[in-house]
Amino acid sequence: MDFVGERAKDVLLFEARTGSQFIQRLGRIARHAKPSGIPDWAVALVPEYVYHFLAERLREGQHYDRWDLYRWIEEAYQVPEDFGRYLQRHAPAEFCAARARVIEKLFLSESAPQIREALGRLGETLTGAPEGRGWALYHQYREEGILTPLLTFRGSGLEVAIVDERGTDPGFPLKRYDLMVLLRRGAFSELSPDEYEEILNSLEERWPEEVALERRYARLIGTDPGDLLGVYGYFRLTGWLDRPRRVWFEVPEEAVRGRVGQVFVLQELEVYTDPEVPLRRLNRHLRRKRLVAWVMDTHPAALRLGRSLPPLFEVYELRLRRLGGQLSQSPWSIAFNQNAFFLESLGGWRVRRKEEPAIVL
Known part of the structure; x- marks a missing residue:
């Protein structure tokens, strides 16, 4: 929360999800000299575990001391997950897919054996996994229909026009x-797709290039797991709400x-x-x-x-x-496409069973 036009701030209220955010936003209260000796107050909205630590x-x-305070703040926050295990867990399949689709086709047949040997060593260096494991994962993921999201940077890919x-x-x-936004x-x-097409036609004379791009990229997405380019539906946007809706997915x-x-x-x-x-139209599609998805019987907030x-x-x-149509009492979490692989790579997931808990490694 900032105070427009005020050089001196007696009260500062801010949210801090990371240690660097806390330090940067707390520093605002000391940017300008104060005209009086009134103490400053800073109210930080932080995760519960950070509150207890501090x-x-x-x-x-x-x-x-300022530097002691900064050190405690940095120590209080967990470093955000960097998904380092992804390199050993799924990157070998990604690397082998790149070899099969692109890299090895760039070289002459007489040099192919040396190139394959060098690429095998490179893959082991980058991922820490043997070459054979990479090819085994590549073929497994391709057979299961989950390989394509590994080869894109599109994230969840849930887009609409x-x-x-x-x-x-x-x-x-x-x-x-x-x-989701x-x-x-x-x-x-x-x-409907026909209504959207009529709008495209009406705009084509004025914006021909833009309409051509939309005709290409705003097609209704295909139904196969490997179909990642396209939109899930068409909407007319008339404004933004003051208060957001709650949104959730359902599945049998x-x-x-x-x-x-x-x-x-x-x-x-x-x-x-x-x-x-x-x-109706969105859910039908x-x-x-x-x-390609990943699910866990944990609330998204607890997961984060x-x-x-x-x-x-x-x-x-x-x-x-x-x-019978009854919904589960406790919310679960779901992630799609590349994010599904990121979460799976973390391992150590505790799954609630009717009889006893288990660990997904």
Whole structure:
């Protein structure tokens, strides 16, 4: 929270998700000389474990050296997860896919044996895994239909095409937008593919290049797991909400049975909001789409905190539909495509069973 036009700040209220954010934002209170001897107050909104760590060391009325304070703040926060185990867990398959698709095709046949040998050593150096394991993972993932998301930087890839009718942007009104942001914050209505095509036609004379790009990239996404380019639906955006909706996915319980903590191909997914909005076309396509996914019987907030995930890492709330339509009492977590591999690579997941807990390694 900043105070526009005020050079001196007697009270500072800020959120700090990392140690560097805490230090940088706390420093604002000392940027300018104060006209009086009134003490400064800083209120930091931090994770619970950070509060307990600092509360044990800081006492009201005590003076502390700046560098001691900074050291405690950095120590209090867990370093955000860097997914280092991904290199050993999944990168060998990614490297072998690059070899099979691109790299080895660039060289003449007479030099192929030497090139393959050198690439094998390079892969072992980069990933720490034997070459044979990389090829085994490559063939396994290809057979399971989960390989393609490893070879892209598109993340979750949950995009929709919108017609921006807010009246705030005089430019080209067609955009591609993150589905979850739209569902949480947007005032919108669904469009059919034919309605969207009519809008494209009406704009083509004025914006021919932009319309050509949208015709290429705003196609309805295919239903295979390897289809990552395209949109999940078409929407007319008329504004932004003051208060966000709650958004969650639903899937039949049998669709994830025996696959908790694994990367697998998921089908019959649907999405819902509270307050409810009509999403008939979107859910019809989602049910048909086969998505590479990872699920865990843990709330997304607990997952982010417990594994210190990066602030913008995409993991969503999931509810299981049991026979009869009843939803699971506790929210689960779900991640898609490349993010699914990142979470699986962490290992050590505790899965709740009816009889006893187990560890997914």
